[in-house]
Amino acid sequence: MAAADEASRPFAGLSDVSISEDIPVEGDISVPMGSSRRDDEFSTLDEPVKETILRDLRAVGNKFIHVLYPKRSSALLRDWDLWGPLLLCVTLALLLQGGSADSDDQGGPQFAEVFVIIWFGSIIITLNSKLLGGTISFFQSLCVLGYCIMPLTVAMAVCRIVLVGGSGPVSFGVRLVVVTASFGWSTFASTAFLADSQPANRKALVVYPVFLFYFVIGWMVLTFSPAQ
Amino acid sequence: MSAGSGSRNTNTEPWGSFDDNLIQGGGSAVIDMENMDDTSGSSFEDMGEMHQRMKEEEEVAAEAAATEDDNTDDGEFLGMKGIKGQLGRQVADEVWQAGKRQASRAFNLYANIDILRPYFDVEPVQVRSRLIESMIPVRMINFPQKIAGELYGPLMLVFTLVAILLHGMKTSGTVIREGTLMGTAIGTCFGYWLGVSSFIYFLAYLVNAQITMLQTLSLLGYGLFGHCVVLLVTYNIHFHFLFYVLWLLLGGLSTLRMVAALLSRTVGHTPRLLLCGTLSLLHMLFLLYLHFAYHKIVEGLLDSLEGPNMAPMQRVARDVPELTLNATLRIQGVQLLLDSFST
Numbered sequence: 255m256a257a258a259d260e261a262s263r264p265f266a267g268l269s270d271v272s273i274s275e276d277i278p279v280e281g282d283i284s285v286p287m288g289s290s291r292r293d294d295e296f297s298t299l300d301e302p303v304k305e306t307i308l309r310d311l312r313a314v315g316n317k318f319i320h321v322l323y324p325k326r327s328s329a330l331l332r333d334w335d336l337w338g339p340l341l342l343c344v345t346l347a348l349l350l351q352g353g354s355a356d357s358d359d360q361g362g363p364q365f366a367e368v369f370v371i372i373w374f375g376s377i378i379i380t381l382n383s384k385l386l387g388g389t390i391s392f393f394q395s396l397c398v399l400g401y402c403i404m405p406l407t408v409a410m411a412v413c414r415i416v417l418v419g420g421s422g423p424v425s426f427g428v429r430l431v432v433v434t435a436s437f438g439w440s441t442f443a444s445t446a447f448l449a450d451s452q453p454a455n456r457k458a459l460v461v462y463p464v465f466l467f468y469f470v471i472g473w474m475v476l477t478f479s480p481a482q
Numbered sequence: 483m484s485a486g487s488g489s490r491n492t493n494t495e496p497w498g499s500f501d502d503n504l505i506q507g508g509g510s511a512v513i514d515m516e517n518m519d520d521t522s523g524s525s526f527e528d529m530g531e532m533h534q535r536m537k538e539e540e541e542v543a544a545e546a547a548a549t550e551d552d553n554t555d556d557g558e559f560l561g562m563k564g565i566k567g568q569l570g571r572q573v574a575d576e577v578w579q580a581g582k583r584q585a586s587r588a589f590n591l592y593a594n595i596d597i598l599r600p601y602f603d604v605e606p607v608q609v610r611s612r613l614i615e616s617m618i619p620v621r622m623i624n625f626p627q628k629i630a631g632e633l634y635g636p637l638m639l640v641f642t643l644v645a646i647l648l649h650g651m652k653t654s655g656t657v658i659r660e661g662t663l664m665g666t667a668i669g670t671c672f673g674y675w676l677g678v679s680s681f682i683y684f685l686a687y688l689v690n691a692q693i694t695m696l697q698t699l700s701l702l703g704y705g706l707f708g709h710c711v712v713l714l715v716t717y718n719i720h721f722h723f724l725f726y727v728l729w730l731l732l733g734g735l736s737t738l739r740m741v742a743a744l745l746s747r748t749v750g751h752t753p754r755l756l757l758c759g760t761l762s763l764l765h766m767l768f769l770l771y772l773h774f775a776y777h778k779i780v781e782g783l784l785d786s787l788e789g790p791n792m793a794p795m796q797r798v799a800r801d802v803p804e805l806t807l808n809a810t811l812r813i814q815g816v817q818l819l820l821d822s823f824s825t
Contacts, residue, residue: 367664385595385602386634458606459634466641473648 314338321401321443331394331447339400342407343372346471349410350478368474375467376400383448383460390451399464402444406468409436410475417480429476437472441465601633601696609635616704619738623746629697636675636703643671643710650717650776670772675703678764682744685760689753691744701740702765708736709769716773725773733769737762 298306314337347368380395388395413429444464449457612635620627647667679698686693712732716725741758748754 371664381595382602382634382637385599387599455605459604459609462638463641466638466645470645470648473645 310335310337314341317397317401318404321404331390331398334394334397336393336397336400339372339376339397339403342400342403343369346372346403346407346410346475349407349414350474371470371474372400372403375470379460379463379467382463383452386456386459387453388448388451388460390448395448398444398447399467402440402447402468403471405436405439405443406433406471406475409433409472410478413475413478414480417478421479433472433476437468440468444468598633601631604632604634608632609638612704613707616707616739617732617735619735619742621742623742625746626692627743627746629693629701629743630704631694631696631700633696633699633703636700636706639703639706639710640671640675643706643713644668646710646713646717647671647772647776650713674768675699675706678702678761678768681764682757682761685757686744686748689748689750689757691748691753691757693744693747701743705736705740705765708732709772712769713772717776729766729769729773733766737765740765 313333313335317335317338347365350368351365376396376399379399380390380392383390383395384392390398409432412432416425416428416432419425441461441464445457445461448460448464452460608630612630612632644667647670648664651667676699679695679702682702683693683695683698686698712725712728715728741762744757744761745754748757
């Protein structure tokens with residue numbers, strides 16, 4: 255009761271100004287307090303941490319499956335999240351570490367370098383597609399580009415395993431094939447999601463920077479050589 | 483009195499008519515010019531001011547009332563938590579709204595990418611034709627040539643050049659300093675494109691040439707197409723003579739194209755010489771620099787691998803003319819050669 259009074263008091267002055275005294279105003283104006291919102295917050299706040307983490311992991315895993323079998327679906331776009339790209343980025347950067355032969359302090363810049371390339375590359379591609387008239391939002395595009403790095407991360411893991419066996423021309427050939435295949439897969443997967451958001455005649459203009467982006471990452475993966 | 487009745491009657495207007503203290507004296511038909519604000523163009527602005535003032539007064543009154551109630555009804559019903567929680571929520575809501583308003587205003591002002599949108603309005607066919615035209619000089623210099631003002635093509639060419647540089651550095655077989663190489667490649671290419679464009683625009687401004695900043699960016703960006711092609715070929719086929727031929731041919735063609743476009747927009751012999759001479763010098767030297775700066779990395783690798791006692795043999799190895807198809811073969815060939823010398 256008192257709450258309703260307090261809520262309607264801010265509006266008390268208005269009724270004098272805008273409505274003439276001859277016309278009676280009935281009913282009461284009360285500000286909705288959004289109690290339903292409060293209930294929702296409590297419902298996810300009270301659940302155990304394990305459930306929250308598992309729910310997020312399941313969402314991330316679901317998107318990984320969508321990248322593995324890219325078909326024109328909007329699941330990746332509808333509920334985007336950046337956990338997957340972060341996970342992939344960190345994994346790739348860790349795998350690319352310990353590469354160059356000379357000194358120990360090379361590990362630091364390499365990790366940061368991979369991070370910077372992936373995130374700034376994604377941002378530039380997103381800006382480019384928006385400027386070309388795309389309908390996709392900023393974070394949706396980041397999400398798609400990040401998730402489509404997964405084939406290249408898998409290729410990196412494979413390359414590292416192959417390099418354990420030796421680094422002759424045979425291993426180079428195997429690595430070349432694996433990296434080329436995963437690069438093509440990444441590009442194809444990301445265009446399957448991104449191309450729909452562009453006007454029909456400009457798809458090539460959007461695909462080209464994506465191609466360059468995965469090409470650069472693929473080169474970093476291919477030319478990785480372990481410390482001696 | 484007529485004045486009194488007049489003031490009472492004016493309140494029947496739906497938009498809340500004139501108050502006594504605003505413009506008109508009660509019931510008088512004459513508008514007192516003393517009270518009229520000079521800057522107000524119409525009476526609607528005054529109405530807007532009045533409403534705003536009233537709303538502000540209400541908000542202040544509401545806050546005062548809320549704090550008053552807070553003080554008086556503190557412990558009375560719902561406990562302290564009830565009223566304070568509600569007030570806290572309202573205040574937090576206000577703060578959030580104000581912050582959001584300010585942030586969105588700042589964002590719309592500074593991060594508005596729509597100002598760049600017209601420069602990206604191209605079709606793939608146009609980009610392709612402009613790429614090819616950038617290698618074909620046009621001989622008409624008496625009438626200003628048309629220079630496309632777009633940024634998509636130049637931007638993509640700069641990124642392609644960065645990728646080619648990285649490819650060149652990797653095929654030279656070294657991973658000595660990956661971090662700085664990547665940063666150097668990006669810094670070099672973007673620095674050249676932006677820096678030289680600005681410099682040429684500055685010179686054009688000095689000599690009063692008819693060219694805008696966007697056009698210099700576009701011209702120089704498309705001129706990098708020749709560089710991309712030359713570097714792509716010569717990073718894979720390490721043949722110095724081939725590089726010099728391509729440098730003169732492709733580099734020269736793209737330079738001539740840019741020079742002709744600038745000539746058509748400049749008047750006077752000295753300005754033309756200055757502008758076009760500077761541009762051709764910088765453009766050709768940049769290609770030379772890109773080739774040799776990243777070529778030396780191979781020789782640097784040989785230095786570090788073999789050590790000081792191998793210096794004379796290293797010179798012999800470098801002079802051996804070879805036509806290689808990729809660097810792994812070349813390095814293996816050099817290794818074999820050095821092994822044969824040492825045994």
